[in-house]
Amino acid sequence: MNDRTCIVTRESGPAEDMIRFVAGPDGSVVPDLKRNLPGRGCWVKAERRHVDEAARRKLFPRALKESVTAPDDLGALVDRLLMKSALGSLALARKSGVVVTGSAKVDAAIRSGKAVMVLHVQEAAADGVRKLDQARRALVYAGGPDIPALSLFTGDEMDLAFGGGNVIHAAVLEGMAANGFVTRAHLLHHFRGGSATNSDRYAADAAKETETE
DSSP states (O other): EEEEBBBBTEEEEEEEEEEEEETTTTTTTTEEEOOOOSSOOEEESSHHHHHHHHHHHOOOHHHHOOOBOTTTHHHHHHHHHHHHHHHHHHHHHTTTTTTSSSSHHHHHHHHTTTTEEEEEHHHOHHHHHHHHHHHHHHHHHTOOOOOOOOOOOOOOHHHHHSSSOOEEEEEEESSSHHHHHHHHHHHHHTTOOSSSSSHHHHHHHHHHHHHOO
């Protein structure tokens, strides 16, 4: 069994869906994203609202059985750590050749079904996002996979992973080299309160179109 119990919700779930925390040497609460720091640990569901609640309700001292203090910005700290981890993994995926950039290449990767994730910078123009959404929707209507599209990073943050280049849109392609980033991207997206997929929305849209035909 790899299940852990969240100290906020008291619900059990896989460790991969939670954030582990330990007591630091200075008496602070330390996020342990790799789940390998020594000492007693406690677990919180990987959603910022739960991390913020754990800090606000001072649940960490009892869970860790130590007189520890959680910083007021613990949720923001976890967010930064998750983002840094995701960006580092994206850079490795790019170097492995499983990331393409530019609207035309991203569109082609979507329509071919080779893309497993689409990335837009947060400042991306609505028109550019909409065109790629159309490609994603067309693939779903044709019976293909629902490829998630996430806006996790600013342009400056994306440039860190790509070494510049003013990347606006990118597609992560299928392959083992992409798995690490995809996992980290979903975790960051979930931590920020995002839903996992747009397939239900696409299905609803398709049903409406059928009804009006």
